[in-house]
Amino acid sequence: MIRHGETNWNKEKRIQGKTDIPLNETGKLQAGVCCTAAKLFEPTVLITSPLARAKVTAEIINQELQLPLHEMKAFVERAYGDAEGMTIEDRNRYFPNRDHIPNVESFEHLKARGMKGLEEVCESYPDERVLIVSHGALINSLLAVISEGKLGTGITFLKNTSVTKFSCENGKWRVIDYNNTDHLATVNE
Numbered sequence: 001m002i003r004h005g006e007t008n009w010n011k012e013k014r015i016q017g018k019t020d021i022p023l024n025e026t027g028k029l030q031a032g033v034c035c036t037a038a039k040l041f042e043p044t045v046l047i048t049s050p051l052a053r054a055k056v057t058a059e060i061i062n063q064e065l066q067l068p069l070h071e072m073k074a075f076v077e078r079a080y081g082d083a084e085g086m087t088i089e090d091r092n093r094y095f096p097n098r099d100h101i102p103n104v105e106s107f108e109h110l111k112a113r114g115m116k117g118l119e120e121v122c123e124s125y126p127d128e129r130v131l132i133v134s135h136g137a138l139i140n141s142l143l144a145v146i147s148e149g150k151l152g153t154g155i156t157f158l159k160n161t162s163v164t165k166f167s168c169e170n171g172k173w174r175v176i177d178y179n180n181t182d183h184l185a186t187v188n189e
Contacts, residue, residue, distance in 0.1 A: 001132045002131065002134070002163055003134065004134070006160040007021045007024055014085060016080075016084065017080035017083070022056065023057065028056070028060060030160055030161040030184060033184060036183050043128075043129045047075065049073075053135075054134055065131075072117055075138055079104060079105040080105075082103055107153065111142075111145050140153045142164075142166070143156055146175050158178075159179060163177065164177065164179060164180070
């Protein structure tokens with residue numbers, strides 16, 4: 001899995017959620033450099049969240065891969081409800097109890113949605129190497145589930161275009177690598 005490239009809201013530390021914010025120029029550059037990491041993985045299937053920041057990241061990566069691009073709503077970012085568009089500082093001020101933000105998607109629902117999406121991918125592409133372009137909270141929720149709470153939400157900050165690898169063998173998921181940004185060494189962040 002790859003987290004999408006940078007947006008202006010990432011740079012401003014604004015909560016994006018399902019608000020469809022485009023990549024900025026740095027994000028496009030990050031996505032272009034991410035092609036190297038993607039090619040090393042030798043994917044045979046490319047899936048993306050339908051939100052523009054993920055989809056454009058996938059399209060840029062796919063200029064090298066030339067794979068059919070599939071959208072899956074299961075991998076869209078968490079809905080942050082009334083906190084979307086706020087800076088993290090403002091969210092903490094207006095909603096000190098993050099569990100009570102109006103219209104927010106629950107963490108339990110996010111985890112279930114993400115894992116269901118992974119299971120669907122495994123069923124649909126059992127012998128394939130699948131690359132999924134998604135979002136920080138979604139990938140972190142999967143890290144939390146698969147690592148049994150050792151990684152993920154509240155523990156791991158995923159950088160833009162970081163690579164996280166999971167494998168599933170005999171129905172057992174495991175984390176191979178997470179938040180890998182070696183490919184970004186040439187990008188001035």
